[in-house]
Amino acid sequence: MYRLNVKKLGFAFGLTGALIYLGCMIVMATAGREATIDFFNSLLHGLDTTSIIRMDVPLWEAGLGIVQTFILGWLIGACIAAFYNAQIKKQ
Incomplete structure (x- = not known):
């Protein structure tokens, strides 16, 4: 099974979050x-952000903030990759 690169997935998550910000x-x-x-109200399913x-x-x-x-x-992506890799059986 394919192992994820922890640093690269962390960077991808971090950069994606920064772009959204x-x-x-x-x-x-x-x-x-x-x-x-109006934009954020519609994005958040009608939650009133006023x-x-x-x-x-x-x-x-x-x-x-960015x-x-x-x-x-980065921390979220790295954790996901690490948890995913920990579940892969070593051959």
Whole structure:
């Protein structure tokens, strides 16, 4: 059975999470408050995001958020690969 590369899968998950975070940043920067609320309400199956959408996010905070998202994604991907590999019987 094929073994997963822990570091590569972690990187793929981390980069995917960072790209999604960047997409959210772009939506918020270009769409305006009401369109952003409409977008996330529809994305989250009608959950009302009006009270949690904050449009005045400083650039340093957004940068920190994208780094944290990458790190969490890397850890999640690495754990999935490690758990998957641990279940493979050695031949």
